[in-house]
Amino acid sequence: MGHRAAAGDRGRGAAVPDETVPSLRASQVFMVLCAPALLALALAVVFVVPEVLRPGAGPVVLGAGILAQPVALLAVVRHRRTGRPQGWWSVWATGLIAVLTGSVADQAFHQTAVTALVVGPLYAAMFCSARSMLRHLALAVVVATALVVVVPGEPLVRAARVAAVDMVLVLTVAGLFVLRARLDAAVARAVAARDRADLLASRDPLTGLLNRRGLRTALAEVAVDTGEDVGAVLLDIDHFKRINDTLGHGAGDDVLVRLAAVLAATVRPGDLLARIGGEEFLVVAPGARPLEAATLAERLRAAVSADGGTPSVTVSAGVAVRGRGAPSPDVLDELYARADRMLYRAKREGRNRVCVEPSDGRGPAEVPALRQARPA
DSSP: OHHHHHHHHHOSOOOOOOOOOOOHHHHHHHHHHHHHHHHHHHHIIIIIOGGGBOTTOHHHHHHHHHHHHHHHHHHHHHHHHHOSOOHHHHHHHHHHHHHHHHTBOOHHHHHHHHGGGGHHHHHHHHHSOHHHHHHHHHHHHHHHHHHHHTSOSOHHHHHHHHHHHHHHHHHHHHHHHHHHHHHHHHHHHHHHHHHHHHHHHHBOTTTOOBOHHHHHHHHHHHTOTTSOOEEEEEEEETTHHHHHHHHOHHHHHHHHHHHHHHHHHHSOTTOEEEEOSSSEEEEEEETOOHHHHHHHHHHHHHHHHTOOOSSOOOEEEEEEEEOTTOOOSOHHHHHHHHHHHHHHHHHHTTSSSEEEOOTTSSOOEEOGGGTTOOOO
């Protein structure tokens, strides 16, 4: 398991867990919709049923409804700039609704309007922390209690009204907060499951290295089409079939895991390492010029030869480099095809060696350090 973890950690392009955050757009929509709703309520009270207002309260109610518009706009602007829910808006909304409710003289209408105090805590329950939600709920309960207790009536009747209003506020806000917590947990589980699925789809399950799909994704993230050289080293285990036939496929799997760990420990930071076939490994080296790619291939070959594991194995390697400005509809397919030709050349010439595609087009070249290498 240690080899697999080591191999998987070096490849670039691994999935990064997403962080779940409250929806900024939903929070902004909530504030924007509340503002015209308060204005509509103020207009309706002032012009449709003015008889329910206390004497001289009309301008106060109308002014409060109009003021709601710029305040909500300010809250949305600050929200967009900071990326955080605006808890002060909940306090302001509670105060505004308290003013509107306190301006109503009609007892039935007054008691109904008190329930609108739930707006502020609802906002906190949907978009703020639990502590913030509790503070805003406590404020709404205190204001609601103060507004209801002044309504004339028997003490027991007033107590029942207070209990009823407070119960509506607490149960509504608490229920919404619990629902939000469950939805957040469900979203977090769904995101984690998606990340695991993406990781499994982009990783070789045996070695932990990128597979072909993962390599293609990681290569796209590197943005190699910006004019820099891109090197590719294609490696193949020499006589791997003989290991499977004589020692069994379990031993072959152990060799693959061991080799993946050796390669992962040898590639440069930023190189992309993938297992793309049974015993084939591909290293894509963004920014590597021909000499650098050839040196990397030789270093990888030498590291495998010097590993000292049982059974001992060697690799053959083919190297190709896509130069700056060279057009290609698919960098990975192009590099793989060219490196594959060099790999077969290395196999034909005796294995355990590196063949490099020269830039002058005159034919493949073997790395000078390996001209005396004997076949494995």
